[in-house]
Amino acid sequence: MRVAIATVQVPFVRGGAEILAEDLRDALVARGHRAEIVAVPGKWYPLDSLMSYVLTCRLIDLVDAFGGPIDVLIGMKFPTYMIPHPNKVLWIIHQYRQAYELWNHQFGLINAPGGGEVRNAIEQADRQAMGESRKIFTISRNVTSRLEEYLGAESTPLYPPPRNAARFYCGEPEGYLLFPSRITLMKRHELLLEALAKTHHPVRVRCVGQGDTPEYAEEMRQRASELGVAERVEWLGWLSDSDILREYAHTLGVIFPPRDEDYGYVTLEAMLASKPVITCSDSGGPLEFVVDRETGRVAEPDADALAAAMDELWEHPEQARRWGDEGRRRYEALGIGWDYIVDHLLS
Amino acid sequence: MRRLNWFSPLPPARSGISDYLWHVLPALTERAELTLWTHQDDWDPALESYGKVRKTHASGNFWRQMNEAEMSIYHVGNNPLFHGEIWELSTHHPGVIVLHDVALQHLFIEVFIQYHGNVAGYVGAMERFYGRRGRRAARRLVDHECTPEDLCAHFPLTPLATERALGVLIHNRDGFDALSSHGRWPVASCGLPFAPALRALRPAARPDDGVKRLIVFGHLGRNRRLEPLLEALAALEHRERFHLDVYGEVWNADYVRQLRDSLGLERQVELHGFVPDAELDTALSRADLAVNLRFPTVGETSLSQLRIWQHALPTLVTNAGWYSELTRDAVVRIRMEHEAEDLRHWLTRLLNDPELFVRIGERGRRLLEEMHSPERYARVTMELVERAIEFQRRATAFHLAGKIASQLAPWEGCESVTAAKRRSAEAILSLFGEHSE
Numbered sequence: 102m103r104v105a106i107a108t109v110q111v112p113f114v115r116g117g118a119e120i121l122a123e124d125l126r127d128a129l130v131a132r133g134h135r136a137e138i139v140a141v142p143g144k145w146y147p148l149d150s151l152m153s154y155v156l157t158c159r160l161i162d163l164v165d166a167f168g169g170p171i172d173v174l175i176g177m178k179f180p181t182y183m184i185p186h187p188n189k190v191l192w193i194i195h196q197y198r199q200a201y202e203l204w205n206h207q208f209g210l211i212n213a214p215g216g217g218e219v220r221n222a223i224e225q226a227d228r229q230a231m232g233e234s235r236k237i238f239t240i241s242r243n244v245t246s247r248l249e250e251y252l253g254a255e256s257t258p259l260y261p262p263p264r265n266a267a268r269f270y271c272g273e274p275e276g277y278l279l280f281p282s283r284i285t286l287m288k289r290h291e292l293l294l295e296a297l298a299k300t301h302h303p304v305r306v307r308c309v310g311q312g313d314t315p316e317y318a319e320e321m322r323q324r325a326s327e328l329g330v331a332e333r334v335e336w337l338g339w340l341s342d343s344d345i346l347r348e349y350a351h352t353l354g355v356i357f358p359p360r361d362e363d364y365g366y367v368t369l370e371a372m373l374a375s376k377p378v379i380t381c382s383d384s385g386g387p388l389e390f391v392v393d394r395e396t397g398r399v400a401e402p403d404a405d406a407l408a409a410a411m412d413e414l415w416e417h418p419e420q421a422r423r424w425g426d427e428g429r430r431r432y433e434a435l436g437i438g439w440d441y442i443v444d445h446l447l448s
Numbered sequence: 449m450r451r452l453n454w455f456s457p458l459p460p461a462r463s464g465i466s467d468y469l470w471h472v473l474p475a476l477t478e479r480a481e482l483t484l485w486t487h488q489d490d491w492d493p494a495l496e497s498y499g500k501v502r503k504t505h506a507s508g509n510f511w512r513q514m515n516e517a518e519m520s521i522y523h524v525g526n527n528p529l530f531h532g533e534i535w536e537l538s539t540h541h542p543g544v545i546v547l548h549d550v551a552l553q554h555l556f557i558e559v560f561i562q563y564h565g566n567v568a569g570y571v572g573a574m575e576r577f578y579g580r581r582g583r584r585a586a587r588r589l590v591d592h593e594c595t596p597e598d599l600c601a602h603f604p605l606t607p608l609a610t611e612r613a614l615g616v617l618i619h620n621r622d623g624f625d626a627l628s629s630h631g632r633w634p635v636a637s638c639g640l641p642f643a644p645a646l647r648a649l650r651p652a653a654r655p656d657d658g659v660k661r662l663i664v665f666g667h668l669g670r671n672r673r674l675e676p677l678l679e680a681l682a683a684l685e686h687r688e689r690f691h692l693d694v695y696g697e698v699w700n701a702d703y704v705r706q707l708r709d710s711l712g713l714e715r716q717v718e719l720h721g722f723v724p725d726a727e728l729d730t731a732l733s734r735a736d737l738a739v740n741l742r743f744p745t746v747g748e749t750s751l752s753q754l755r756i757w758q759h760a761l762p763t764l765v766t767n768a769g770w771y772s773e774l775t776r777d778a779v780v781r782i783r784m785e786h787e788a789e790d791l792r793h794w795l796t797r798l799l800n801d802p803e804l805f806v807r808i809g810e811r812g813r814r815l816l817e818e819m820h821s822p823e824r825y826a827r828v829t830m831e832l833v834e835r836a837i838e839f840q841r842r843a844t845a846f847h848l849a850g851k852i853a854s855q856l857a858p859w860e861g862c863e864s865v866t867a868a869k870r871r872s873a874e875a876i877l878s879l880f881g882e883h884s885e
Contacts, residue, residue: 156848159875185878211515214540218614222844226879 102172107181110140128439158183241364269373272350279352284312296407298328302415349374361385372432377424396428456523457530458491475826528558544615550747551604553596615836620770634835641825642754663735665695673741680791682711745769757812762805
């Protein structure tokens with residue numbers, strides 16, 4: 102089959118969504134299909150531009166290309182899943198969250214002039230896109246729940262495997278917890294730093310990832326200083342694949358306390374490396390995999406509870422090892438893999 | 449109850465629109481929960497018994513607070529001091545526009561050119577709505593070759609106030625018909641509200657001196673026709689039997705006094721300036737005839753006319769705009785093309801047939817009670833709010849269509865434009881769950 106994967110490309114931004122699209126393309130090609138990523142440039146501001154991008158997607162014709170039909174269009178992100186196609190399948194990473202579960206949040210459309218009108222328009226457009234799709238999949242139960250709650254749309258989770266899944270390995274802990282994530286408000290680095298200031302043990306944390314903005318990354322560094330924990334936090338920035346694999350291999354455990362994460366590759370990467378995960382009870386996607394006191398800790402999203410969880414791991418490394426091993430076993434049992442995904446998307 | 453944002457001048461602002469609040473708030477707040485927004489530094493504390501009063505942009509949560517209401521109502525008139533910011537807010541956060549004036553050249557000239565120094569923006573707006581003719585007219589204004597009044601009739605710039613509106617409320621029939629003909633937004637029309645019981649009138653004793661008392665009041669620009677009125681008085685054979693009281697802010701009081709003196713009317717015409725309401729009511733109740741001329745008109749509806757009718761006072765009005773729609777026997781209409789002649793005629797008739805004028809005044813009072821009830825106004829407003837909330841679901845579609853139209857306009861005449869328009873229309877309709885025909 103000839104398959105087009107429709108996604109959004111925000112210039113100068115590269116993250117999990119871009120990687121997922123590439124991995125899907127490669128998986129389709131490995132199965133003998135012709136697959137192509139069709140990336141539509143995206144920009145979410147000013148708000149007035151947003152619906153123009155939605156309309157742009159509605160005007161794109163991907164029924165065929167270069168003399169031959171496009172057999173399947175896989176839509177992955179807002180607004181590219183609006184592109185019309187007679188055989189459209191959605192595998193949704195997330196909707197435009199600021200109109201839905203983040204409406205009331207600091208980043209929500211409630212804070213924008215005319216936000217209510219745009220929210221109405223997005224909801225109508227989303228309903229239209231869902232209604233004209235042959236099948237709807239999501240990357241997690243969390244995203245599936247949101248579609249159900251806000252649009253009454255039924256969908257099925259298909260968990261994507263992390264990139265380099267086969268290369269993760271487990272090594273001896275070297276006295277740190279690992280927090281691999283973009284440095285942005287929703288990932289809650291500030292909560293981590295506040296928790297670190299409350300630990301009884303001299304817990305150390307390595308943060309891998311870059312800030313969405315240099316200003317916010319610097320703000321977190323300054324916050325660490327204010328809290329008196331700067332010397333226990335290392336900001337490693339961007340790392341190569343092999344360096345990240347090494348960090349996972351030698352951490353005592355992974356700490357990942359985001360707010361309502363769509364999926365959370367980090368959780369699965371930790372499980373692949375046989376490491377326990379500390380997450381929070383409102384972290385969304387990770388909760389589909391982390392089982393409290395079996396594969397890690399699920400703490401309340403406050404500094405005291407998170408500090409206690411970090412202390413527990415720090416104080417009981419053998420227990421941490423057992424939880425990590427259990428995490429690996431559970432990952433294997435999930436049967437996450439590309440063949441399963443390709444079969445469902447193209448069936 | 450619906451939660452509404454309300455934007456208008458607030459008492460004690462010197463604006464007829466701020467006055468009208470006292471007439472409409474009691475009835476409206478029985479039907480909706482209001483937040484009264486303002487950029488003013490002070491407001492009458494009594495307003496807070498009708499709703500929260502908040503300053504715009506006072507906190508970082510301004511837009512959040514705005515979005516917590518279900519609809520916003522913006523009052524737009526020509527006074528840029530009050531309506532400039534209100535209009536600008538309405539362009540960012542669409543809602544219902546209440547048009548107090550239809551021709552808004554004064555407002556937009558002040559906002560674009562005087563406030564923001566944005567001559568290009570003003571010229572661009574004139575071109576956007578009126579094409580090359582609009583552009584040329586704008587350039588003539590910028591070059592001081594014409595006045596805003598010269599532009600009002602053919603270039604009212606009403607669309608600049610209403611293009612993002614979710615609904616429009618207007619107070620006169622002509623304006624309603626014109627707006628409705630676009631088929632673009634929900635439109636409603638209703639006479640301005642007036643609660644006669646709001647201000648208890650105490651009939652004042654009228655001196656029995658044979659002098660007919662005339663009264664003019666309000667925000668008196670040149671369009672209020674003070675000059676022709678003084679000239680008509682001066683030309684009367686029995687001018688000494690008239691006395692004219694002028695209340696309110698005159699655009700150039702020194703000039704008007706000089707004119708008065710040069711016409712020998714020093715004893716017949718008195719300029720009082722702004723006075724408290726009670727004093728103005730006393731003057732109205734002693735008067736025999738109100739003069740409420742306006743030309744050119746900007747499509748406004750006169751709250752002052754309602755106040756005149758409350759006193760059952762006959763009125764001379766210009767036969768234009770809203771005034772031309774008034775029931776013939778409730779006012780005396782002055783034809784613009786025969787202004788001087790008509791003024792002299794009716795002033796003379798006041799002396800010869802005073803009973804006619806008493807009857808006209810009484811009919812005005814009955815009209816006030818029938819057509820301008822606050823309850824009716826509140827009901828019409830809330831019905832429009834409901835229609836606007838429903839229309840909001842489709843408002844984005846119109847906005848997108850406008851953007852496409854502006855992109856395709858330079859290509860008009862090309863064969864491909866028709867296909868592009870059709871494709872765009874289908875795409876917009878498909879976005880909102882409708883099917884093209």
